[in-house]
Amino acid sequence: MQSGKELPSILITGMKHSGKSCHGEALARHLTLPFTDLDRLVMERYWAQGGKESSVRRLYRNEGKQRFMALEAEAAKALKQDERAMVVSTGGGIADNDGVLAGFHDEGGRSFLIIHLRLPEGLLFARIVAGGLPPFLEGEGGIKGARERFHHLCLRREKVYRRYADLVFDLEDRSRKENSQIIIRGVDTFLSGKKE
Numbered sequence: 736m737q738s739g740k741e742l743p744s745i746l747i748t749g750m751k752h753s754g755k756s757c758h759g760e761a762l763a764r765h766l767t768l769p770f771t772d773l774d775r776l777v778m779e780r781y782w783a784q785g786g787k788e789s790s791v792r793r794l795y796r797n798e799g800k801q802r803f804m805a806l807e808a809e810a811a812k813a814l815k816q817d818e819r820a821m822v823v824s825t826g827g828g829i830a831d832n833d834g835v836l837a838g839f840h841d842e843g844g845r846s847f848l849i850i851h852l853r854l855p856e857g858l859l860f861a862r863i864v865a866g867g868l869p870p871f872l873e874g875e876g877g878i879k880g881a882r883e884r885f886h887h888l889c890l891r892r893e894k895v896y897r898r899y900a901d902l903v904f905d906l907e908d909r910s911r912k913e914n915s916q917i918i919i920r921g922v923d924t925f926l927s928g929k930k931e
């Protein structure tokens with residue numbers, strides 16, 4: 736493994752519940768880098784501006800998608816100015832927030848290694864349902880309607896994640912530990928290839 740100084744910052748993208756946070760934390764521990772979550776930075780920014788909602792879900796539902804996305808763009812901008820190497824998990828909606836993912840990919844100065852986690856759509860949806868439908872899937876048609884909306888969201892977002900990804904992991908229904916190991920090995924191989 737390489738020392739913290741040589742490591743790039745790593746940004747993890749993927750649909751809701753693809754494991755961005757749990758695998759991101761495992762990767763950060765492995766690389767001995769700090770871990771942060773863009774949704775968390777959005778909340779901190781919102782509270783610093785006097786916001787009262789207590790969670791991302793409530794902020795998104797009660798203040799609206801536009802407010803959430805404006806905060807997400809601000810948080811991303813601040814993150815890019817932070818010079819420390821770190822592992823960052825994103826919210827799934829970053830793909831819909833114009834220019835934010837592109838900014839991590841191409842904007843001068845700091846380089847982020849962008850990792851995209853893919854899982855079978857049905858597995859993701861089952862995990863989402865187990866935790867309660869998020870506001871961006873709510874609407875008509877009950878669970879069938881939500882599944883349909885999720886399908887279209889996957890089609891649209893997967894293209895965007897892929898466009899900016901340096902590394903794509905096609906994961907299956909394995910334990911968290913096994914999937915984390917696959918990602919850690921893949922990142923180690925990618926980074927050691929870059930060093931040569």
Ligand SMILES: Nc1ncnc2c1ncn2[C@@H]1O[C@H](COP(=O)(O)OP(=O)(O)OP(=O)(O)O)[C@@H](O)[C@H]1O
Nearest residue numbers: 750751752753754755756757758827862909910911
């Ligand atoms: N084998 C598994 N690997 C990863 N996550 C799993 C697994 N089995 C169940 N889960 C569940 O899937 C959910 C997704 O995990 P995690 O929060 O890391 O994903 P995420 O991509 O960060 O989600 P979000 O987009 O909501 O931030 C968690 O609720 C976790 O308990």
Ligand SMILES: O=C(O)C1=C[C@@H](O)[C@@H](O)[C@H](O)C1
Nearest residue numbers: 751774791795826827828871
């Ligand atoms: O997939 C989405 O659209 C979102 C996912 C969450 O992590 C949050 O980033 C927000 O609620 C939007």
Ligand SMILES: [Mg+2]
Nearest residue numbers: 755756824825
């Ligand atoms: Mg997460």
